[in-house]
Amino acid sequence: MVLKLARAGMGWSQVDLAKVARLSPRTLRGIENGEVDPRCSTFEKLRNVLKHxxxxxxxxxxGRLGVVVGRS
Structure with a gap:
């Protein structure tokens, strides 16, 4: 859910984030839906894109999660 919130805050679709993170949209969809537990390398790709x-x-x-989207 947090990944979905972060992506929405950026104004990006799943396809947008998947492309920039060099993941398949199917993989990203699975992560966002809780169906896939990402590998460390996948998590790092997403973390780097979000940080950038x-x-x-x-x-x-x-235990509550939060998201802040700053200005580029």
């Missing part, structure tokens, strides 16, 4: 586009994801003390 100034997206921060965190978990608070109560």
């Amino acid at each position: 586009h100034h997206v921060a994801i965190w978990k608070d003390d109560n």
Whole structure:
């Protein structure tokens, strides 16, 4: 869900993010739907794209996840 929120905050479709992260749209869809547990290399690709586009994801003390999309 957090990945979907980050992507939406960037105004990107699944195809957009998959292309930039060099993943298949099917893989990204599976990750977002919780059907696929990404490999470390896949997670790193996504993390690098989000970081490059100034997206921060965190978990608070109560386990709630948050997303902040900064300006490029």
